[in-house]
Amino acid sequence: MSQQMPERIPGGGIDLSHLAARGSAASGAPDGTRPSAPAGGADDRSGAGQIVDVPDLVLDVTDATFEQIAQLSAVVPVVFDLWAEWCEPCKTLSPVIERVTREFSGRVLLAKVDVDANPGLAQAFQAQSIPTVVALVGGRPVPLFQGAVPEAQVREVFGQLVQLAEQQGVVGRVEAPSVDAGDDEGDAPAEPAIPPAHLAAVEAAERGDYAAAVAEWESVLAKAPADAEARAALVQVKLLHRLEGRTADAIRSAAAADPGDIEAQLGVADLDVAGGHVEDAFLRLLELFAATDAEQRTAVRERLLELFEVVGAADPRVIAARGRLANLLY
Template identity: 60%
Template sequence: MTDVPLGAALRGAVDLSALRNRPAPAPAGAQPPASAPSLVMDVTDETFPQLLELSRTVPVVIDLWAEWCGPCKQLSPILERVVLELGGRLVLAKVDVDANPQLSQAFRAQSIPLVVALVGGQPVPLFTGAVPEQQVREVFAQLLQLAAQNGVTGTLDVSADGELDGEPQAEVEPPLPPLHAEAFEAIEAGDYARAIVAYEKALAENPRDDEARAGLGQVKLLDRVQNLDLAQARAAAAAAPLDPAAQFAVADLDLAGGHVEDAFGRLLDLFAALAPDERAPVRERLVELFALIGDADPRVVSARGRLASLLF
């Protein structure tokens, strides 16, 4: 199964607080990630906290692997090649799960290879298992878009062979349009309702404002899930399998946690079970979630195909 980076995934996909707050003395002979000699580095339980700071400048892709894992050996060279080709816009951190149990537990590495990212110190689920190189490129492109939406737009100075040359340099960005700036300020304050209004005004002024459209979808999801309890939501959905509101809540939580296929599957099953005159809200929610993930994503393509077969 693969997951896709989302703005909502920046909130609570995994709990890194213990690793973030612990002291991080580097082991003998090790270099801290922020001064690592290349864009591909080995990271340990002890050196991981320094990655959190680096991820405020560039997204950090984390490859959780093990020596005994065959698919890991297939995927790792692909990750390294794509990261190096991006010329300092991403960093790859390799974590041996056998040698670093705290990181393995923090990222819930139940199966490997597991690839996640850090953006501004927050985790973003990417995918599990060995995937084709083209899919890696597509996911990394989405990750860079997500990072830009969250103000992480730096680039590391690198030589032709991928070695770092100097300190990370943040790009100088043009100022945000006023309504976008208002939305970002509201999101930082946790006032999602105000952010929604700002993005809606931006779209009213310019219906082709794709950044506002993407931001609106993400902040609506954040607004819906911020006070939900997963256990309670699942219990309510189990008790009322044909209640759209109950199923929507679990689907939102699944999507926010990176379980894209689970979210789509739940809503498609609900759509199939409802009478034709009751299906419209479910279809609208599916279309909204499709837009969050992106039309080119294979999970969206598959879900759209199933929706079309149910419609006709």
């Protein structure tokens, strides 16, 4: 189902009048027409064969710089990763998207959007939950996916996106120091090494096998209970595992059909946290805690405490909710 998009964002000139249905990357442009090159390019032609120098294949984008980056969608598909610092699923997905982007060696450009700092872009793309990943091809939006997805699926979607771009005549390339192998490559900061004890769990999560990742992280913690990094990763992959294979509509429908179904209500709370609706999740569980008997309260309390860890102990919303939980307990 298509979603209407605003025709312009504040200060911008890219046409976002229609957001195509999910999956259109496999079938063609949103309305079946060839995207036109945005105004302001060197010669107002399509992106066929153009090579454009960029600082990096992964760029931070703001409300103010969106127009400049969006114009590059006449040369290569530009993928927008809408994220926030407090979003735990974003922390899983973003490194995967960055890695896959670099694998395409300049045929895709990644634009990262902090939705808290850039509300204009969040509104323009109608990001109802995050992470949200949308592409522009010739100035036209192509929704890709929401939520953390396995790396293999990200790679497949990117491949379909490049095929769509080729069908629309967007066959250029961007070049950046990160693309070209050379003497400067050694100057790039090395990625932090993954501790050997964590490797199996990290690899399982990256391939989307969340059940295996949960088991691996639990094994790590059994040997090293004080491993804070392992604990943080465990609660995150447990959340992803609980949501795996379930749709938002099915989760919400089950909870609405039976307000007394504790598991159904816990499922909606998981969904809300994963989608960035943290306050809604905490309020739901606090109200549920107050309304249930002692036996059911245990399950609600345990889920609340786990979601507190997912969001982060220092988050103001966690601090407030933890205070309310303490009042209900004592």
